[in-house]
Amino acid sequence: MSTETNLPNTPAANRRDFLRWSAAASALPFAAPAIGSEIVSPGEVKRYVKLGRTGHEISDISFGSSSLRPGQENLVHLAMDRGINYFDTAESYTRGQSETVIGRALKGKRDQVVITSKIGTKADGKADAFMRRLEGSLRRLQTDYVDVYMNHAVNDVDVVANPEWHAFVAKAKEQGKMRYSGISGHAGRLIECLDYAFDNDLVDVVLVAHNFGQDPKFYEGLTKDFDFVANQQSLPRVLAKGKAKNVGITVMKTLRGGRLNDMRPYETGDATFAQAALRWVLSNPHVDAAVITMNNEQKIEEYLGASGWREVAAGDRELLERYAHLNRESYCVNVCNDCEGACPYGVPIAEVLRTRMYAVDYQDTAQAKEEYALLETNAAACLSCSGEPCAKACTHGIPIDRLCGPTHRLLA
Numbered sequence: 001m002s003t004e005t006n007l008p009n010t011p012a013a014n015r016r017d018f019l020r021w022s023a024a025a026s027a028l029p030f031a032a033p034a035i036g037s038e039i040v041s042p043g044e045v046k047r048y049v050k051l052g053r054t055g056h057e058i059s060d061i062s063f064g065s066s067s068l069r070p071g072q073e074n075l076v077h078l079a080m081d082r083g084i085n086y087f088d089t090a091e092s093y094t095r096g097q098s099e100t101v102i103g104r105a106l107k108g109k110r111d112q113v114v115i116t117s118k119i120g121t122k123a124d125g126k127a128d129a130f131m132r133r134l135e136g137s138l139r140r141l142q143t144d145y146v147d148v149y150m151n152h153a154v155n156d157v158d159v160v161a162n163p164e165w166h167a168f169v170a171k172a173k174e175q176g177k178m179r180y181s182g183i184s185g186h187a188g189r190l191i192e193c194l195d196y197a198f199d200n201d202l203v204d205v206v207l208v209a210h211n212f213g214q215d216p217k218f219y220e221g222l223t224k225d226f227d228f229v230a231n232q233q234s235l236p237r238v239l240a241k242g243k244a245k246n247v248g249i250t251v252m253k254t255l256r257g258g259r260l261n262d263m264r265p266y267e268t269g270d271a272t273f274a275q276a277a278l279r280w281v282l283s284n285p286h287v288d289a290a291v292i293t294m295n296n297e298q299k300i301e302e303y304l305g306a307s308g309w310r311e312v313a314a315g316d317r318e319l320l321e322r323y324a325h326l327n328r329e330s331y332c333v334n335v336c337n338d339c340e341g342a343c344p345y346g347v348p349i350a351e352v353l354r355t356r357m358y359a360v361d362y363q364d365t366a367q368a369k370e371e372y373a374l375l376e377t378n379a380a381a382c383l384s385c386s387g388e389p390c391a392k393a394c395t396h397g398i399p400i401d402r403l404c405g406p407t408h409r410l411l412a
Helices: 012-025 073-081 093-105 127-141 157-161 163-174 190-199 235-244 260-266 273-282 297-304 316-327 349-360 365-373 380-384 404-411
Strands: 004-006 047-050 057-059 061-064 086-088 114-119 146-151 178-185 205-209 248-252 289-293
Touching: 057 061, 073 093, 073 297, 086 289, 093 127, 093 365, 114 127, 114 205, 127 146, 127 163, 146 163, 146 205, 157 163, 157 190, 163 178, 178 190, 178 248, 190 205, 190 235, 205 235, 235 248, 260 273, 260 316, 273 289, 273 297, 273 316, 349 365, 349 404, 365 404, 380 404
Parallel strands: 061 086, 061 289, 086 114, 114 146, 146 178, 178 205, 205 248, 248 289
Antiparallel strands: 004 047, 047 057
């Protein structure tokens, strides 16, 4: 039985129209479906998908709140008005303000939404401390329970395996404070952590980094001058494993840095790079929904233009390839982590460059500074280092030695 709910005038309901449009548009450079057409009309959710074993039907484009701040309750209301019913937050997002805003905005509407929150933990973390942090999230969210609670940004199997975390999960579920549990991840040991979690049936839902540039299919047929390849060759396999075990699969980092302004000159037909990137991940049958940060009304409208799609549109690949070419010398593939151990001072290069992405690509210096402040070791050592140890550590050719020092100056 299908787990999707297709609303009227969706791509699935208009397959014949899609084929007719596709044939006409395929000759146009970077063509994509026109906004306002009967194929894809923007601004509303067009497909709901069952989130694995939870049974919840959630919007295929869902609300990420990593930069949500006081005064932005209207964005949550707009998202709901457009049909979004899945809201993803975390204790660390804007230092708890994200949860507070969502709590205020959704007061009186709790039964209409699915809320996920998250905390970062360590391998030696204790169950009592986890419970106190969950209760803090519940107070900020003004609710008695979260639908999904995740161990956030895991990059160590020992963190996933921590028996204290699992004791906490069992107790929180028994007390009704948490319905389902999961993990999120976007760093170098993501595959290892997912394999362990799936093999030991430890999660109900996951949130993982996934975008066209991490998909081996994207590199098939590319010209030889495109000189790097995907590092997450096992991602399709492990997502299929999770799906087979009826785990809900949500994805993040779908825009590969989100330098949207770089692509505006190449977008035609009122369709955008962001929509192409979202369609790419939603075309993966093992992905339930894309969670994407929505920090203004325009982005909500734009991102929802990809809702309902189960395949890429004509011209999407050209947009994605152009974006990859434009940004291949500056985008850090955090899930690669080939540079790990290159710095003699222990600077976590991939994490430093991830915070740089928030500042430079997302244009959100406040979030970047908050994330940078959480690093146990920052890039201060890079200011007095020659850069030689890490100069050639990136297998993608990113000039690490020229990026980490300036990132510390910007964010410290």
